[in-house]
Amino acid sequence: MFKTNKYVILTIISTLCLSAFASNDGMKKDRVIKKSKTTYRHERGLDQTEPDPMPKETSCERFQRQVDEAFLGRDWEERYRCGIDVSHYQGKINWDDLVEDKRVGFVYLKATEGATLVDNTYDFNFTEAKRVGLKVGSYHFYSTTIPISQQIENFSAALKQYDQDLVPIVDVEVRGKKSHDTFCAELDSFLVMVTKACGTKPMIYTSSNFYNKYMAGRFDDYKLFIARYHLEAPTLIDDRQYVLWQYTSKGRVKGIAGAVDMNRIPDEFTFNELLFCSDL
Numbered sequence: 331m332f333k334t335n336k337y338v339i340l341t342i343i344s345t346l347c348l349s350a351f352a353s354n355d356g357m358k359k360d361r362v363i364k365k366s367k368t369t370y371r372h373e374r375g376l377d378q379t380e381p382d383p384m385p386k387e388t389s390c391e392r393f394q395r396q397v398d399e400a401f402l403g404r405d406w407e408e409r410y411r412c413g414i415d416v417s418h419y420q421g422k423i424n425w426d427d428l429v430e431d432k433r434v435g436f437v438y439l440k441a442t443e444g445a446t447l448v449d450n451t452y453d454f455n456f457t458e459a460k461r462v463g464l465k466v467g468s469y470h471f472y473s474t475t476i477p478i479s480q481q482i483e484n485f486s487a488a489l490k491q492y493d494q495d496l497v498p499i500v501d502v503e504v505r506g507k508k509s510h511d512t513f514c515a516e517l518d519s520f521l522v523m524v525t526k527a528c529g530t531k532p533m534i535y536t537s538s539n540f541y542n543k544y545m546a547g548r549f550d551d552y553k554l555f556i557a558r559y560h561l562e563a564p565t566l567i568d569d570r571q572y573v574l575w576q577y578t579s580k581g582r583v584k585g586i587a588g589a590v591d592m593n594r595i596p597d598e599f600t601f602n603e604l605l606f607c608s609d610l
Contacts, residue, residue, distance in 0.1 A: 410435035410601035414583060415469065415576075415591045418451045425458040428585030436465040436604065438499060438593075441488040443471035445480035448488055456492050467496025467604065469535065470524075474506030474513060478520040486527035496604045498524060498532045499555060505544055514548055521552060530606055533573070538564035546570075553603065555593070563596065572596070573603040 412433045416423065417440035428434060437459050440449040452468075459466045470485040489498060500521060505513045524532045535555040536545065546568040554572035558564040563575055574593050581592035595601060 410465070411595045413437055413465075413593050414581065415593060416440070416451075416455060416586070417449050420451075420586050420588060420590055422451075423455060423458070424585040425455075425462045425464075426585070428583060429462040429464060431584040433592075434464070434583055436467070436496060436601070438467045438469050438496065440501075441468040441470060442481075442484045444473045444476045445484055448484070452488065453491075460492075465495040465601075465604075466492075467494055467498065467606070468492075469499035469501050471501045471503075472517065472520065474504060474508055474516070478516055478523065481520065482523040482527055485524065489528060494528075494606045497530055497553070497606050498528050499535050500524060500532050501535045502545075503536060503540065505540075510544060513544065518549065521549070533604075535576075538566065542567045557591075571598070573599045 413436035414434055415438035439452055439455045439459070441452050442448050456466055468489055470481065473481065502517065521532060531552055533553040533555050534549060536557070538556050538558045541556065546566065554570060555574040555576065556564045556566070556572040557576040559578050564572065574595055576591050576593045578592045580589040583590055595603065
């Protein structure tokens with residue numbers, strides 16, 4: 331009985347040893363294979379991080395590039411077809427750097443808003459933009475809650491400080507709670523006041539949606555500056571033409587750290603449409 335049991339035990343031990351050896355040998359082979367794969371990837375740089383990866387193009391950058399490409403080859407070489415408008419939202423601008431950006435031939439500056447507000451960058455921006463040789467104009471943000479007599483005093487006082495290269499702009503973006511007729515009548519009166527104060531008719535800035543909803547069929551005596559952030563140019567329901575199109579609010583130019591409004595003159599017009607000339 332003892333001999334038999336001893337023989338069985340020895341057989342079991344031998345089997346276990348062989349199994350362990352085979353298992354260990356398999357693990358070594360797996361390690362060799364894995365090491366081989368790692369070496370293969372390392373030698374070919376497949377597991378390495380790109381040292382200087384190309385930055386991904388943002389949707390805003392892609393949009394601006396597409397618009398730029400759409401107009402290249404037509405009249406884009408005329409620098410004065412393209413410009414920007416700025417205010418305190420752009421912070422301190424390096425105008426020496428900005429003037430090197432050949433897409434910018436003119437600039438509109440926010441001058442005033444309402445009855446008393448004067449943009450705190452207006453004086454600096456006007457002086458610097460003129461110093462570097464850009465054509466400069468000014469705009470007023472129109473309010474429906476403040477008497478137009480107070481607004482014209484504010485706007486005209488700011489304009490008279492400097493020689494304006496471009497026609498003034500009245501920025502109209504809100505109707506307020508007034509009736510449509512009252513809104514239009516007061517705006518028309520304000521435009522007449524600006525004309526008398528400046529000696530030239532102002533241009534109206536608004537979005538295509540706002541114009542189509544509240545202004546279509548009116549204000550035919552005034553040039554239009556229309557905003558529509560799209561590759562396709564704006565279409566106005568009364569078939570009015572506009573002399574300036576703001577195609578993005580997220581443009582990028584030299585000298586400005588953040589985003590900026592980008593504007594261009596449609597092909598059927600020239601820069602002369604924007605030049606300040608006395609109508610009176």
